[in-house]
Amino acid sequence: MIKFNSKTILNISIKFYFLLFFLYLFLPLLVVSFAAFNDSSIPTIYPWKGFTFEWIIKFFSDTALMKAILNSLIIAVGVVLLSIPMGLAGALFLLSVSNKAKNIFYAILVSPILTPGVIIGIATLVMWNSLFGVSGGIALTIIGQTTFISSMAMLLFMSRLQKFDKNLELAAFDLGATPSQLFFKVTLPFLKPAIYSATALAFLQSIQNYNTTLFLIGTESAITIHIGSMIKLGLTPVLNVLALISILIVVILSILYGIKKREENR
Amino acid sequence: MTKIFKKYGKGLGAYILLSTMLWLSIFIIFPQILMVNYSMWSYDDQAQELRWQEADKLDEKRYELEQILKKEPQNNSIKKEIKAINSKIAEIDKLSQYPEKVYSAKNYEYLIENKLHRKIFFKTIWSSILVTLIALIVCYPIAYFLAHTASKKGKILLFIGLIIPYWVDELLRTFAWFMLLSYNGVINTALISIGIIDQPIEFFQNNSAALIGMVYAYILFMLFPIYNTLETLDKNQILAARDLGASWITIHKRIIIPYAKPGIAVGTIFVFMLTAGTYAVPSILGGTNSIWFTQIIYSWFFDGGNWNQGATYGLALLVLCISFIMIMLKVFKVKLEDMSK
Numbered sequence: 001m002i003k004f005n006s007k008t009i010l011n012i013s014i015k016f017y018f019l020l021f022f023l024y025l026f027l028p029l030l031v032v033s034f035a036a037f038n039d040s041s042i043p044t045i046y047p048w049k050g051f052t053f054e055w056i057i058k059f060f061s062d063t064a065l066m067k068a069i070l071n072s073l074i075i076a077v078g079v080v081l082l083s084i085p086m087g088l089a090g091a092l093f094l095l096s097v098s099n100k101a102k103n104i105f106y107a108i109l110v111s112p113i114l115t116p117g118v119i120i121g122i123a124t125l126v127m128w129n130s131l132f133g134v135s136g137g138i139a140l141t142i143i144g145q146t147t148f149i150s151s152m153a154m155l156l157f158m159s160r161l162q163k164f165d166k167n168l169e170l171a172a173f174d175l176g177a178t179p180s181q182l183f184f185k186v187t188l189p190f191l192k193p194a195i196y197s198a199t200a201l202a203f204l205q206s207i208q209n210y211n212t213t214l215f216l217i218g219t220e221s222a223i224t225i226h227i228g229s230m231i232k233l234g235l236t237p238v239l240n241v242l243a244l245i246s247i248l249i250v251v252i253l254s255i256l257y258g259i260k261k262r263e264e265n266r
Numbered sequence: 267m268t269k270i271f272k273k274y275g276k277g278l279g280a281y282i283l284l285s286t287m288l289w290l291s292i293f294i295i296f297p298q299i300l301m302v303n304y305s306m307w308s309y310d311d312q313a314q315e316l317r318w319q320e321a322d323k324l325d326e327k328r329y330e331l332e333q334i335l336k337k338e339p340q341n342n343s344i345k346k347e348i349k350a351i352n353s354k355i356a357e358i359d360k361l362s363q364y365p366e367k368v369y370s371a372k373n374y375e376y377l378i379e380n381k382l383h384r385k386i387f388f389k390t391i392w393s394s395i396l397v398t399l400i401a402l403i404v405c406y407p408i409a410y411f412l413a414h415t416a417s418k419k420g421k422i423l424l425f426i427g428l429i430i431p432y433w434v435d436e437l438l439r440t441f442a443w444f445m446l447l448s449y450n451g452v453i454n455t456a457l458i459s460i461g462i463i464d465q466p467i468e469f470f471q472n473n474s475a476a477l478i479g480m481v482y483a484y485i486l487f488m489l490f491p492i493y494n495t496l497e498t499l500d501k502n503q504i505l506a507a508r509d510l511g512a513s514w515i516t517i518h519k520r521i522i523i524p525y526a527k528p529g530i531a532v533g534t535i536f537v538f539m540l541t542a543g544t545y546a547v548p549s550i551l552g553g554t555n556s557i558w559f560t561q562i563i564y565s566w567f568f569d570g571g572n573w574n575q576g577a578t579y580g581l582a583l584l585v586l587c588i589s590f591i592m593i594m595l596k597v598f599k600v601k602l603e604d605m606s607k
Contacts, residue, residue, distance in 0.1 A: 025431040028442035089285035116543025122580040123297035147293040179275035227437045243438040250433045258426040
């Protein structure tokens, strides 16, 4: 017989709470994914009108959508190329100024993360428009996104640099390394994992950005902007195919991440 | 500053300094300064109006002169006068292409005096607080049990389960709720078939759909920071407290919550900022009756064409978020520098 003491009740309710929470997180994603296969002209899972691949075929032949994806990829590459060196420079800069200056500079360099994306969009648009007459486009979107994605990269570099063994630096100097040799032969290799994760983060953040992009994209398109207008004007299950594909990509990446984490723990 | 060159050498030091200063100035500070500047001026409509009136008068006069000229084609003085008027009109046209900027508090007054916009601004505040509170209450137990009772293997599995929805695009996740909550959506169909309701609930017509979507979109921004701080808490502290007879409420109040403070502060700040600044969720899940402040900002820029007013509204949102951050840092006694840990 199971004894219902307070501990088992607590355990069961914790499990139940977790179950509810994960259902809450995943049910909407499942609904969106399944509707990609429903033979219905609007995205729904009920009534189920039969299984179809029609929307998947339509997804790949949707040229406007493909253009939007391509633009987003271009923007993401641009953001990575700008924000990784800039975030790294910021982190190295903060390491080499006095403590008082460090706090001020840190607050400014990290502030874009704490600023709503809409504001970064407005401020960037207003500046580039009033000084150079630019009113939007891919380049401006890259600039706007880089503003805060650099801060994210910087934080990743800073937390990695905190683990840096100062003795390595001293050893390199003792062996006669110049400062730049120290950087390229010791510090940079040490930062490699952080560079990879910052690149992944910057890429994902850029592709998924909506608030800042909304104000800066101008007449061009980007994937999030395209999704937004698809929902409002002309909703078809093609959007569900897009959701299904991005969920699958995230699932695969997360599992790979989990496997790597498990190996690290061993 | 010389330390940079000493530490990294000339070339690298120069790059670090230059790159950081560029980011600091052109990307972060100047745009904000220009936004503030934009919010303080507006085009001088009155001067513009007067100019048009003058142009109209000149136009009339020119017409009269032209009539006279038709009768006396040889009248050179009238020809000269017409020429003078033409150049005057051209001048006015040129001027009105670049209307004068007038610095005033007009944009701010408009925001304060517009009853509807003021109401929406306050609605943004309270609903962001509400979303933040819900996220905190739901996430705290999850973060705690995930950090302290799950086995190592289970932890990784649960962690993967959490990063999947975290990394799916915000718009697509919101679209999922659009499908669930729409008039003929999954939830309405289910509730009707069970017999709880007869008529579908119109979630989009009040703020409920938008609020549900916001909690869903930003809840994990609360979970991860709290989980990260709790993971480093030494379990022995809890065991010791328990051995000394502390109830679990006391343990949470005295040990766990104080320890989790930086995480709670970061989570709270992020969820509030994301909710107050969201455009995607209300534009997808909100009906005509639930306009969000960000939507007004957007329409000042792209429907109304009044960037100055839009910049003022943006500044109001920024000030709101900064105040919230300040208050939270004070309440939780956390410094900004501790947040990156």
